[in-house]
Amino acid sequence: MEGQYNLRNPAVKRLMKEAQELKDPTEQYHAQPLEDNLFEWHFTVRGPPDSDFDGGVYHGRIVLPPEYPMKPPSIILLTPNGRFEVGKKICLSISGHHPETWQPSWSIRTALLAIIGFMPTKGEGAIGSLDYTPDERKALAKKSQDFNCENCGSRMRTALLPSTASSIPSLADVEAKELAKQISFKAETSSANTAAAETSSAPNLVKNANQETQVAEQLPIAQINAEIEDMRETDGDDARTGTQESSQSRPNTTSLSPRQRRTQQQRRAQQQQQARRPVSPSYTQVRRPANTNQIGSTVLIVILTLALAALIFRRIYMSHEYRFDYEL
Incomplete structure (x- = not known):
C-alpha cells in the first residue's frame, strides 16, 4: 500500500502512523484501513458495560477526507445496534456533520472511544440516531456477535480480545479518553431542527429589515x-x-x-x-441658492432679446418712413 501513495502527503503520513499504532486489536476496539484504500477504515468496538449495549460487538466504516486531520472523518455503522442507523453517516461532534467542532489533535483512536461513549446517550432526533427500547438494544447486542463483514472479512467473535476485568488500559488509551472528554455532546443536532429554527426566525429578520428601512428613510x-x-x-x-x-x-x-x-x-x-x-x-x-453664473446668463439673454426686438422695430419703422417719403 505504501507504493500507492505519496508518503510526503500530510494525510498519508498521519494515516500510516495511526495504522501502525492500531494494528493490534484491544479489548475495546480495533481499526485498520482497507488493503486497497488508505482513506477508508473498518473498525470494531465493544459496547460499553453496564448499558443496553453490554456484550455487543459493533462494526462500521470510517471514511476520511484527503485533508485529514484538518477535516473530520465520516462514521458509518454497519451492525444493527438500536442507537445509530445502519449504512448512514451519523451526526456527532467528531464526524463530518460538524467540521466546526473537529480538532486536528483528535485521531481515529479518539473517534472510536468517543463512539463507545456516545452509545448510551439519547439520540434526540439527531441525524442517523435511533431511540430503540432497552430490550430491543439488548437483543441486537446478542445478535451483533454473529455479524461478519464481507468487505474486510472481520468476524465479530474474534475481532477483539476477550474482555477481562483486570485489564489495564494503555497510555495511548488514557490520552485518547482525555481527548474524548473534550467532545461536546451538544454538537449532536438535527439539520431539520436547524432548518426549522432558521424558518421561524425568517419573519423576525424581515420585520427588523423593514424597521431599519423605515428608520433610514x-x-x-x-x-x-x-x-x-x-x-x-x-x-x-x-x-x-x-x-x-x-x-x-x-x-x-x-x-x-x-x-x-x-x-x-x-x-x-x-x-x-x-x-x-x-x-x-x-x-x-x-436650500442652496441658484448659481450666480446662471442668473447672469439669463439676464444677458433677456437684454439681447430686447435689443434685437428694438432693432427689428426700428428697421420696420424706418422702412415705413422711407416708403412714405417715396410716395410723396
Whole structure:
C-alpha cells in the first residue's frame, strides 16, 4: 500500500502512523484501513458495560477526507445496534456533520472511544440516531456477535480480545479518553431542527429589515428639520448681535450664547453621523441658492432679446418712413 501513495502527503503520513499504532486489536476496539484504500477504515468496538449495549460487538466504516486531520472523518455503522442507523453517516461532534467542532489533535483512536461513549446517550432526533427500547438494544447486542463483514472479512467473535476485568488500559488509551472528554455532546443536532429554527426566525429578520428601512428613510427628514431649526435660531441670534460669522468658526466659545453653543454641538454631532455613513442630501444642499453664473446668463439673454426686438422695430419703422417719403 505504501507504493500507492505519496508518503510526503500530510494525510498519508498521519494515516500510516495511526495504522501502525492500531494494528493490534484491544479489548475495546480495533481499526485498520482497507488493503486497497488508505482513506477508508473498518473498525470494531465493544459496547460499553453496564448499558443496553453490554456484550455487543459493533462494526462500521470510517471514511476520511484527503485533508485529514484538518477535516473530520465520516462514521458509518454497519451492525444493527438500536442507537445509530445502519449504512448512514451519523451526526456527532467528531464526524463530518460538524467540521466546526473537529480538532486536528483528535485521531481515529479518539473517534472510536468517543463512539463507545456516545452509545448510551439519547439520540434526540439527531441525524442517523435511533431511540430503540432497552430490550430491543439488548437483543441486537446478542445478535451483533454473529455479524461478519464481507468487505474486510472481520468476524465479530474474534475481532477483539476477550474482555477481562483486570485489564489495564494503555497510555495511548488514557490520552485518547482525555481527548474524548473534550467532545461536546451538544454538537449532536438535527439539520431539520436547524432548518426549522432558521424558518421561524425568517419573519423576525424581515420585520427588523423593514424597521431599519423605515428608520433610514425618516432620518434625512429629521436631519433637515433639525437643521432648519438650527439655522432659524442662528439667524435670529446673528440679527440681534449684528454678526455674520458662523458659530462653528468662532474660536472663543465662552462668548457664545447658550442657544448658539447648543446649535454648535448639534451640528458637530450631525457632521460626525454624516462622516460615518452616507445620507441623502441635507437641507443645506436642498436650500442652496441658484448659481450666480446662471442668473447672469439669463439676464444677458433677456437684454439681447430686447435689443434685437428694438432693432427689428426700428428697421420696420424706418422702412415705413422711407416708403412714405417715396410716395410723396
